[in-house]
Amino acid sequence: MQARIALAGALAFTLALGLVAAVPLSSPRGDATATATPPHSAPALASAGPPEAGVGRGTRVRPRVGPLRIPLAGESLPADAVLLPEATRDYRSGIHEGVDFPARAGTAVLAAAAGRVVRADTEFSDWTANERAAAFQEALEVGHTPERTLDRIRGRQIWIDHGKGVVTRYVHLESVAVAVGDHVGTGAVIGTVGSSGYPEGGPHLHFEIRIGDSYLGNGLTPAELARALRDAFP
Ligand SMILES: [Zn+2]
Known part of the structure; x- marks a missing residue:
């Protein structure tokens, strides 16, 4: 008791x-x-x-996160499982670690909660189609996506630290409007939607909630994931 x-x-x-x-x-x-x-x-x-x-990689976790806001104005969580964490990404023998929000290039990206910017790719040069093809071939051969490849796939990024081991990542950006060390409030415009890192996927915001060295959704069943997302975005 x-x-x-x-x-x-x-x-x-x-x-x-x-x-x-x-x-x-x-x-x-x-x-x-x-x-x-x-x-x-x-x-x-x-x-x-x-x-x-x-909460190490591969560990089954039930995270408690939030409250967060949807990082795009007027949008809601996607329902399609292929856009959610734990969806497979067969082209690179990988697992999706975030939530994909389809959106036009240039759409404002908003901070999901207040925090401190710990990564902002103000200087960024994308990899080439040939480099992607070689990296994806390597991933298929080893049976998983190496972390360095994942980081390139994510393209131009912003990470915001919310404390207590929670960081949100905003990925495939076209532009960034913040710098490392900036403190941002919930809903602040931090950048714009793009397709950097993986232009084959088209413009969208890939949004990750990192918890320690893992991510929200890691190891969860679809029902558990749905509940975790509802809890995170009340
Ligand atoms: Zn994604």
Whole structure:
């Protein structure tokens, strides 16, 4: 019972501050905050520690994120699973790690929440079609998309750090309107939609919610993902 109370208190604290954390589904939730944070347990929900533990790549997580706003004006979350995290990307033996919002090139991209800009590709040169083809061939041969290839596919990017280990990424941009170190408010215009990194995909905003070294959706079932997204975008 003490563990339940501790967890409930931590959750209330977390929600009150609009903070985030990740709870591995593989361990009983009561253990997450009742123990002294052994290496593989969840992070304490209300502590100042970043939630790296328990959210490593491939780990099944139930993230608590938000509240966020949709990063394009007048848009809503796409319903098509191919546009959501965990969709396969067969051309590169990969898994989609974000949400794709179809949009015209030049559409304003908005900060999903307040935070500090930690990456803004003000200087950017895209890779060539031949370089992409070679990288995708390599990915097919090794059976997954190497991280350096993923970073090139993402093209011109902005990352915003919201604290507590949560970073949002805005990808394939045509332009950026912020610089590293800028503090932005929710809804601030940070750049414009483009198709950099993967022009074959056409203009759209690829939007990622990173949690520690993982991403929202990693390892979740479609139903769990739908709930996590509803929670993130109330
Ligand atoms: Zn995408």
